[in-house]
Amino acid sequence: MTRRWLWAFAILGLLNAMFFFIALWRDYDREWKRYQKAFFALEGRKARTAREEEAVRGRRYELVQIPVPGTSRMDRCITCHMGVEDPRFADAPEPFRTHPEIPKHPFEKFGCTVCHWGQDMATTTRDAHGRVPFWDEPLLEGEYRQSPCGACHLGGDVAGAPVLAQGRQLYQQRGCLACHRIRGLGGIVGPDLTLVGGRRRDTEWHLHHFRDPQATSPGSTMPPFKHLPEAELKALTVYMLSLREMPSALLASTPVAASAPAVSTLTSRAAVPSPAVTKVTTTAPAASSPGPADPARVPGAAARLSRAKALYTQKGCPACHTIGGVGGKVGPDLTAEGTKTGRDLEWHVKHFRNPAAVVSGSIMPPLADLAEDDLKVLAEYMLSLR
């Protein structure tokens, strides 16, 4: 072997070894570990009881995630934002500060990105905040954070979302109804806006469009609205962004005994609890193991429930009815529908087929195109609402 080969061998060996160590370092030294380190230090300073101190000592660097049930979201925000659920961090600097409490919106059920947007699966700051190419839902800022509320809370005043309410009002006052239709109400001159927030997620586009429709949509006959003050255009944009598909799985319902197939809705190894808990109680002396006849343990009950919820949103029921604060105010509130006497499965199925025949004076349209089993599934859902 000539010296040249030897030199090549030695140098390449060194280079490759160096690349390996670089790769090793890059995998080890993660951005989120630095945030966690800072958090653990902060947590250590705040620890008062023996249990709290033990918890700090047991801390390890690890990825933490909230799987949002019924969706494919895997929110990893809390890997860095570790203090959101802990009231002790109300005075801490970001990203550790406690999140203000929103009643009835537990983290383990909603996650973060349903309301804040951003890239759920990412584990670096820039990517997680989503202001990167090929991610359409960057973190919402300012009043735009009120938009996601409107995806579920379709009617009335939503606490904490005044700009959204203003946007809804302006939509009516400024005559948008004349040309645009939302959930069946409005004119047909312009496009249907029921789901525009899912199609057009860029706030700048909306503002631009309001000011100069022809520039963003060539051939449009919509008159420009640039005479409106900036604040109003913003409010309208907030409203536009709120017009999206409602995640049906997040609708309220009474938990059903889950004998469901082991289809993995992704759940995590996070410090966050799961919502539905099945109980089989055996009290000594009387043992009462549930027998196979127990209806709550019907196999597939959970699957039927999620199908019912999907149908409920697909057919537009939330437009008129409210469940757990979500939905419109045209028809009756269904939050406790299951407790109403005299309404069994048969009643509900009949009502779906021809509402006016069952409830005199009802303006609810009949659910004509649904199969028998779909009607049954919806009826079961109604009965489950307690």
Next chain:
Amino acid sequence: MPNAGPQPETPPSEGSRISRRLLLGTGWCGFLISTLGPALANVRYLFPNVVYEGPTQFKVGRAEEYPAGSATFLEEQRLFILHDPEGFRALSAVCTHLRCTTGPFVPPAGQWKEPYSRCPCHGSIFAKDGRVLQGPAPRPLDFYRVSLAPDGRLLVDTAAIVGKDDIFKV
């Protein structure tokens, strides 16, 4: 390359010249590091950092929902919530033999003088304090730590195994 015989040695007069052995040695070290290293990294790769299984900590409802003296079987979470006079304990329902879910507790019967749980897979029998009364199970059932979540509900941590005398008083 054809081996044309022994290579000429490095002339000793050029003392500062890097020796053949050093070059070869460096080369081989580098080679080994850059092959064995990734091999070991591949082993690390195979161990997952996130798993899509049930969370290890979860809330199991309020203390009031569990009657005194009860042993409530939570099927999906695979554990029992025991409410004794002294307080609460969470007993694993995963049989220590081959990890089937053992059955709910039934009152004393036959040769068993205390309430017992029977595993359907190979017939291991467990007492309420986790002891193995019979069967191929090699160890008693584990107890998990019970604590209180910030919202006042009971919190069970299946990643924290505690002794059978570790009782959570509300």
Next chain:
Amino acid sequence: MADDRGTSTLAGRIMGTRVWQSVFRHGYPETDLDRMSTMFTNFFLHLLPAKVHPNCLRLTYTWALGMVGLYLTIILFVTGFLLMFFYIPSTGWAYQSMKDLQFAVSFGLLLRNMHRWSAHGMVALVFLHMCRVFYTGSYRAPREFNWVLGVLLWGLTLFLSFTGYLLPWDQLAFWAITVGTSIASYPPWIGETIRVLMLGGHTVGQGALLRFYVLHVAVLPAVLGLLLAIHFWRIRKDGGLSRPAGAPGELAVTAGHERPFARGPLKTYALMELVGGTSPMVGAQAPEEEIPSWPHLVFPLVVLFEVVLAVVMVLGVFFNAPLEELANFTHPPNPAKAPWYFLGLQELVSYSALVGGVVVPGLLILGLMSIPYVDREAEGEGIWFTSPRGKRVALWSILATAPFTVLLILLNAYMGVRRLFTEAPQALADLLNPATLLLVGIAAFSILVGWRTGSRRLAAIALFSCFLSAYVVLMVIGTFFRGPNWDWIWPW
């Protein structure tokens, strides 16, 4: 060589083209010499020797078990590739894709059945092949390493079957793997790590399904292919299949070969360097005993393939592979049983997980691999059971172990440690149970045989036969005599 090249027929003209001749350099062989020449110029055929000793062709010598194993492997590869076009390795879709194969895919049901039955067949036949090789003493030098490779291949076959077992994601699959991976977690210190690696987590879920899928369709077949290649290479280099030593021609069966073979021109190897050692030529010891592989080996091999194919087809057409309900982790079936080839193990594990799950399998593998290094005797290679005495030892070992096993189990059922003293420490239960006692009994018996006869080979025969008998008995018990709660049931 005789062919139609250059003639004026269409075939002749095609075969005269440069394209054809670049692919098929010689014509179809007509003489024995040409055939043998083709055997080593053709890529596929050169796996086989050009000439073969008639002893290899005796059905009652090998029962063709190795080749059947190979054919089943080929069928499994082909059916497996095809199944991959429809099967989806996701917990949400796996079961559905199995149903699709069963109901909606042309020949889907047949392919799936063929795959399943070939898999079970292969586990059984590879095991029988191992028995054949053992009983004919074919692990003796120079074939020790090939024997070790064979043990590894057997383990790979079991692992391949095990990983495939999970893929349908039905109750049968899910719980068999739950039991199996739990058994795998019993070795001290490393057991839990092994389990996490296998499952990609802590429970049988999407991680496990994906890993088992990758192992089953990619990693394990690749390793199998590699080891098989070396296994065949070794067979060639070790001088072909083993045969009894005898006077030249004494045991040779000429199998109807009439013409003496004509010596062709000798090859020259001007480019080869001179190396020391014995000639690598196969059968150099007695070339006059050998007969051309084509047709005497090749043709029976083709017929054998047809036999295997026919059996697999019949099974595939008339018997459906099982598919129970969708996997449900909240409802373990009662009882939850491992795949049939692991049921004997599960029976042992139900007495002591440590002994049944770790000690016995560990000793089994090590014991098997060490046989050729323990038995260094020279006589009897190539003869079933080595000698009449060997036959007796084997027979008695098998006949005695079966009732011994049953006796131990019955004793344990009535007077087992846990039955008499419910508070007994686990160590005592691990010490006094059918698994340990069986192990000790078989070991003692074999040592006794070896001591009394002065022959390690006979001791090995005793050990192997006892193990074989116990394995089958335990498997039968686990299959037919264990019911819900792993209680005793009568199978009728």
